Amino acid sequence: MDHRALVRSGRPMMMRTRHRLTIAALTLVLILSSRTVPAQDAKASTSSMEETPYAIRAWLAVDPQARVGAPTARALAEDWLVLVRRFVGEPWQIELADDEGALRGRSPSELTAEIVAPGLQGADKGWFLRVEPADSGGGYLLVGREFDATTRQLGPLYRQPAPYPRDAARSLFELSRRIFAPVAEIERTDGGAELLVQGASLPAADPIGRVVEPDSIFRPYYLFLRPDKTVQEIRSIPFTYLRVVEIDGARARCELVSGLRQPLPRQVAGRYRLVALGLKPADVPTRFRFVAGDGDQEHPAAGYVLTARGVGNPVASEVGTTDREGRIALPPHYSDSLVILRLLAGGVEPLREFPVLPGETPEEREVPVEPRPEAVALEFRLKALQDEIVDLVARRGVLEAKLEARANGQAWDEVKQLLDEYQQLPPRRDFEERLDRLEDDAQRTQAELGVPILTRTAQAELAETRALVERYLSDEAYTTFLNIYRESQDRGSAAPTPSAVVAPAPPSAAPNPIAPAQARPDSEEPPQPAPLRPRPKPAGSGDPVPF
Numbered sequence: 223m224d225h226r227a228l229v230r231s232g233r234p235m236m237m238r239t240r241h242r243l244t245i246a247a248l249t250l251v252l253i254l255s256s257r258t259v260p261a262q263d264a265k266a267s268t269s270s271m272e273e274t275p276y277a278i279r280a281w282l283a284v285d286p287q288a289r290v291g292a293p294t295a296r297a298l299a300e301d302w303l304v305l306v307r308r309f310v311g312e313p314w315q316i317e318l319a320d321d322e323g324a325l326r327g328r329s330p331s332e333l334t335a336e337i338v339a340p341g342l343q344g345a346d347k348g349w350f351l352r353v354e355p356a357d358s359g360g361g362y363l364l365v366g367r368e369f370d371a372t373t374r375q376l377g378p379l380y381r382q383p384a385p386y387p388r389d390a391a392r393s394l395f396e397l398s399r400r401i402f403a404p405v406a407e408i409e410r411t412d413g414g415a416e417l418l419v420q421g422a423s424l425p426a427a428d429p430i431g432r433v434v435e436p437d438s439i440f441r442p443y444y445l446f447l448r449p450d451k452t453v454q455e456i457r458s459i460p461f462t463y464l465r466v467v468e469i470d471g472a473r474a475r476c477e478l479v480s481g482l483r484q485p486l487p488r489q490v491a492g493r494y495r496l497v498a499l500g501l502k503p504a505d506v507p508t509r510f511r512f513v514a515g516d517g518d519q520e521h522p523a524a525g526y527v528l529t530a531r532g533v534g535n536p537v538a539s540e541v542g543t544t545d546r547e548g549r550i551a552l553p554p555h556y557s558d559s560l561v562i563l564r565l566l567a568g569g570v571e572p573l574r575e576f577p578v579l580p581g582e583t584p585e586e587r588e589v590p591v592e593p594r595p596e597a598v599a600l601e602f603r604l605k606a607l608q609d610e611i612v613d614l615v616a617r618r619g620v621l622e623a624k625l626e627a628r629a630n631g632q633a634w635d636e637v638k639q640l641l642d643e644y645q646q647l648p649p650r651r652d653f654e655e656r657l658d659r660l661e662d663d664a665q666r667t668q669a670e671l672g673v674p675i676l677t678r679t680a681q682a683e684l685a686e687t688r689a690l691v692e693r694y695l696s697d698e699a700y701t702t703f704l705n706i707y708r709e710s711q712d713r714g715s716a717a718p719t720p721s722a723v724v725a726p727a728p729p730s731a732a733p734n735p736i737a738p739a740q741a742r743p744d745s746e747e748p749p750q751p752a753p754l755r756p757r758p759k760p761a762g763s764g765d766p767v768p769f
């Protein structure tokens with residue numbers, strides 16, 4: 223066969239082989255690339271929350287009465303963004319809108335979540351800032367509030383004075399720091415909770431630009447999800463807060479402060495996310511309305527005392543008394559941290575205790591309470607009984623002091639009168655019997671009516687009253703003075719001997735008041751009365767009487 227034919231016939235064969243190799247290589251590359259691209263997308267989509275900056279869309283409006291022209295407003299916004307980059311940096315990615323958006327024709331105080339939510343597609347937060355004229359003097363008043371897209375919460379209105387127009391950018395930056403509320407995922411722990419804070423791993427340009435700090439306050443929310451992972455319902459956990467105790471990188475260890483027994487149960491029906499939103503107090507009063515009863519029987523809880531104390535501080539101060547509508551308010555700037563509020567019936571029985579951050583919201587919150595009139599009546603009786611015991615202790619103390627003075631002076635007739643007066647005082651057993659009757663009646667009424675009467679406060683009052691009886695109503699002092707009086711009478715009934723009249727009385731005998739003075743030398747001390755046996759201290763002596 224001609225070799226040229228072989229060559230001609232082999233060229234297409236070699237070309238076909240090369241084409242097959244090329245196609246196979248391309249196929250392999252496509253397979254590898256098809257496997258690699260989704261992995262990269264998955265990695266990008268699962269970017270950790272702590273490394274994700276906040277996408278913030280901001281609107282800046284100017285009140286016509288503020289007399290701020292467009293160039294001045296534009297310069298103010300530019301200087302403000304420079305300060306944001308200088309002090310915060312990566313955690314805030316701010317997009318300043320060209321128009322006024324939802325602020326057109328409105329003040330930030332008139333905004334609602336329904337109005338602002340449509341304009342926040344693709345953003346984490348919306349800031350609504352406005353320049354208004356100052357109430358007095360020169361400068362401006364800057365107002366603003368934030369809408370959080372994760373929890374769909376519209377924050378309170380914050381006000382920041384800007385008395386110097388040339389320094390208004392710094393005031394606007396301070397306002398933005400106040401309205402900013404960080405978002406975090408909640409992880410339950412045995413002692414409380416841990417927060418994985420968005421943007422906490424991103425380096426801040428300055429310490430004042432950190433996303434979260436110790437003592438920061440968060441409020442937890444449940445985000446219930448549909449099968450496609452979209453949010454179906456958002457539910458806040460009432461009277462529950464997370465206070466940051468320690469920060470470890472992007473994680474914040476928190477103390478759980480709540481008015482509920484189990485604020486974060488592990489078993490919750492449905493698919494959900496547990497998130498937290500930061501809180502900062504605003505310059506607004508914190509208003510409450512307390513109500514008692516259910517349904518048609520609901521009525522205002524009027525005339526109840528509200529007290530407040532700091533977390534971990536046992537000393538409470540009185541805030542005030544609820545009015546005829548059951549309303550009461552904490553004034554603005556009441557506290558910059560959490561306080562524990564307690565509503566008292568009759569000033570003694572706690573009806574409701576819960577934490578609150580003053581200034582967190584301007585809205586009035588309705589708080590249901592259970593009046594517990596039977597428990598209050600029992601505690602008032604116990605308080606009255608305690609007053610009787612304290613009064614009796616004081617009267618006993620006066621008589622015991624007189625008895626000691628008369629016995630030392632050997633005025634035995636007066637000692638007898640004081641002992642008779644002492645015996646007329648109410649005995650200890652009367653108070654013990656009254657206490658037993660009060661407790662038995664309370665137990666019987668509680669079982670019959672099915673209402674709480676022997677509450678923790680009532681039981682504490684019972685225990686305190688019993689302790690007063692056992693500690694201060696001992697009969698030991700009376701018995702001691704009675705024995706001394708009887709011994710003196712026994713000595714006085716014995717017939718004196720002649721030697722007893724002339725000679726000095728022995729230490730154990732009573733002195734002879736008619737012994738002649740010449741019977742003893744001048745250098746000799748006059749005979750002293752025989753010392754009485756040491757008077758025992760009454761029970762509880764040395765301790766302050768609880769007046």
